[in-house]
Amino acid sequence: MKSExxxxxxKITKIYxxxxxxxxxxxxxxxxxxxxxxxxxxxxxxxxxxFADDRKNFKGRxxxxxxxxxxxxxxVVNSNFGCGSSREHAPQALMRWGIxxxxxxxxxxxxxxxxxxxxxxxxxxxxxxxxxxxxxKDDKFLFLEIDLKKPLAKSKDLNFNLExxxxxxxxxxxxxxxxxxxxxxxxxxxxxxxxxxxYIKFNSSAYSNG
Amino acid sequence: xxxxxxxxxxxDLHKVSNLRGGSxxxxxxxxxxxxxxxxxxxxxxxxxxxxxxxxxxxxxxxDHIVPTDNQSRPFKDNLAEQMIETLENNCLEHKIKxxxxxxxxxxxxxxxxxxxxxxxxxxxxxxxxxxxxxxxxFGSIAFGIGTSQxxxxxxxxxxxxxxxxxxxxxCENQLSNGVFAKDLVLHIINKLGVKAGVGFAYEFAGPAxxxxxxxxxxxxxxxxxxxxxxxxxxxxxxxxxxxxxxxLYAPKNEHWDNALTWWESLKSDENSIYDDVIKxxxxxxxxxxxxxxxxxxxxxxxxxIPLLDELSPNDKLVAEEAFxxxxxxxxxxxxxxxxxxxxxxxxxxxxxxxLRIAAKVLKDKKVSKNVKAFVVPxxxxxxxxxxxxxxxxxxxxxxxxxxxxxxxxCLAMNSDKLIGNQVxxxxxxxxxxxxxxxxxxxxLLMSPAMVAAAAINGKVSDVREFIN
Numbered sequence: 307m308k309s310e311x312x313x314x315x316x317k318i319t320k321i322y323x324x325x326x327x328x329x330x331x332x333x334x335x336x337x338x339x340x341x342x343x344x345x346x347x348x349x350x351x352x353x354x355x356x357f358a359d360d361r362k363n364f365k366g367r368x369x370x371x372x373x374x375x376x377x378x379x380x381x382v383v384n385s386n387f388g389c390g391s392s393r394e395h396a397p398q399a400l401m402r403w404g405i406x407x408x409x410x411x412x413x414x415x416x417x418x419x420x421x422x423x424x425x426x427x428x429x430x431x432x433x434x435x436x437x438x439x440x441x442x443k444d445d446k447f448l449f450l451e452i453d454l455k456k457p458l459a460k461s462k463d464l465n466f467n468l469e470x471x472x473x474x475x476x477x478x479x480x481x482x483x484x485x486x487x488x489x490x491x492x493x494x495x496x497x498x499x500x501x502x503x504x505y506i507k508f509n510s511s512a513y514s515n516g
Numbered sequence: 517x518x519x520x521x522x523x524x525x526x527x528d529l530h531k532v533s534n535l536r537g538g539s540x541x542x543x544x545x546x547x548x549x550x551x552x553x554x555x556x557x558x559x560x561x562x563x564x565x566x567x568x569x570x571x572x573x574x575x576x577x578x579d580h581i582v583p584t585d586n587q588s589r590p591f592k593d594n595l596a597e598q599m600i601e602t603l604e605n606n607c608l609e610h611k612i613k614x615x616x617x618x619x620x621x622x623x624x625x626x627x628x629x630x631x632x633x634x635x636x637x638x639x640x641x642x643x644x645x646x647x648x649x650x651x652x653x654f655g656s657i658a659f660g661i662g663t664s665q666x667x668x669x670x671x672x673x674x675x676x677x678x679x680x681x682x683x684x685x686x687c688e689n690q691l692s693n694g695v696f697a698k699d700l701v702l703h704i705i706n707k708l709g710v711k712a713g714v715g716f717a718y719e720f721a722g723p724a725x726x727x728x729x730x731x732x733x734x735x736x737x738x739x740x741x742x743x744x745x746x747x748x749x750x751x752x753x754x755x756x757x758x759x760x761x762x763x764l765y766a767p768k769n770e771h772w773d774n775a776l777t778w779w780e781s782l783k784s785d786e787n788s789i790y791d792d793v794i795k796x797x798x799x800x801x802x803x804x805x806x807x808x809x810x811x812x813x814x815x816x817x818x819x820x821i822p823l824l825d826e827l828s829p830n831d832k833l834v835a836e837e838a839f840x841x842x843x844x845x846x847x848x849x850x851x852x853x854x855x856x857x858x859x860x861x862x863x864x865x866x867x868x869x870x871l872r873i874a875a876k877v878l879k880d881k882k883v884s885k886n887v888k889a890f891v892v893p894x895x896x897x898x899x900x901x902x903x904x905x906x907x908x909x910x911x912x913x914x915x916x917x918x919x920x921x922x923x924x925x926c927l928a929m930n931s932d933k934l935i936g937n938q939v940x941x942x943x944x945x946x947x948x949x950x951x952x953x954x955x956x957x958x959x960l961l962m963s964p965a966m967v968a969a970a971a972i973n974g975k976v977s978d979v980r981e982f983i984n
Contacts, residue, residue, distance in 0.1 A: 332711070336946070336948045340955070342953070344580075345596060347598060360949075362955065384833075386711035391927070392644060392648075412711060419677070420662035423665060424664055472537075473537040480536065482535075486672065489671070492533050493672075495532045495533050499530070503543070504638070504775075
């Protein structure tokens, strides 16, 4: 784990970094961060426990333990990455290990929205291209420059388009991925909505005597 | 794009605004919190100097970390004690209703909210837990969120989200005797795959769904997320309404009639449009058991674990990983695989009807001497009801351990864990690698009745041989 962690803040328009490949479909959030590490009241120490059980099994040969990957920040994965539990501890652990962006064939829904909410852009790419990136064994140090404006990625020899939900892309470009303040701008609309929902009336008496 | 489905109606009703990026701002009618995914959210509120906007719309309980043997405080596990204390303090500080241990209403959040009548048709319900989809059984739109979104709900009662597409899963005919909701949902996930639901809400419908009790419907919606759909729902009907009636937080007196009229209007219209429709024949389903490391890797009790060649290229990679991890062989029968631990409980199958059917199988029988078996009721209410009916005694007489309510070995955040590469027969929802507390532990998912049968025989068995 890298020593100094600073969470992302504000606009995210470009990401430059070394790729780290993790091969496998349906890698769930229990594997990214096993449940025993969820016994915490903050996220601070999660980075060192990312993929704890997988790494133990691989005895130092897991991609997250290889010396050559220690400065990597762009994770390249396969399909349905992050399925299972909604635990935000999973992307938090990846982020605290050093991951700043993820490129994959596909992502599970809740994992994807957790990543967006904490400032990790997730891009999708066709299977063939993912495999090409992952198999590039000679290229231990594949560095990519990701530009969210287009969005595209380029390296010394590669140049390809990335896909990302337009709403997510815009949020990163404008810095509004940290949604709380944007949501609060509509405080009047929220109050209005609250008074108009039919069930608020049905339940008001019940709530007060509970 | 879907039109006039229950999902469309409830989504549109709760839409607060179009956000600049293009996603919707959605009002959350009921917010449920627990000790694992909320502390950092309260911490973030503090950092941003924000208050809880509608404290009445959030309800808390404690479930993931609670011990199921000795629940006296302080807990033996310091970290677990710290987590429950943090939740207690946060609820006190922000005036949030908290159902603590011993209140009579504590339990797994997705068991508790329905049994208190908090879960109602037409609501949007969010919780920092992926199995929030459970509440869709009542015709609500319910989904799991992460901690940053928990923060957003606390601070604004809204979240930013893109509208989901809607897939109807039409279940024709009826489940046969000895086949349960768990078998149906495992079958659906097997047929559609674990990621087919990404970007979708699942509407479960058809004669086989209509015939299910509310608790069985919760089992179905609970596992939507295992098929990739963060939201699953069932249109409300008479069963829904009579389940809710007279519950603690159900609408009362004149409000009840108004509620009923409104709930009726929420159902998907007859000519509503879906993004996709899938048909399943429920009558063909057998008791179903998982053999691998995803909930999609399952077979009927009389089938063999598939050969690699029978699988699509996409499924092969995970199947190979599963064979290696589980030490099962392609082509091997699922029946008669020895089990060492049997677990009945969880938000999927820890309700009173689950305990009743398991007790029916276990009555006057003994758990195999090679098996450690335990039952964890889903809530204090479930536990009390079971005791009133004498179910706890049937479990104990058979050799099952009777425990206190909580999530327990579904995810093993307390001391209930598999050891080494033990095989468990489990009524829970996930068979991921290491899920049940041992990095090498092996989980076979099945219905609670099937877990009971496995406990008696010490191996995977067909429960129909016990109850027919």
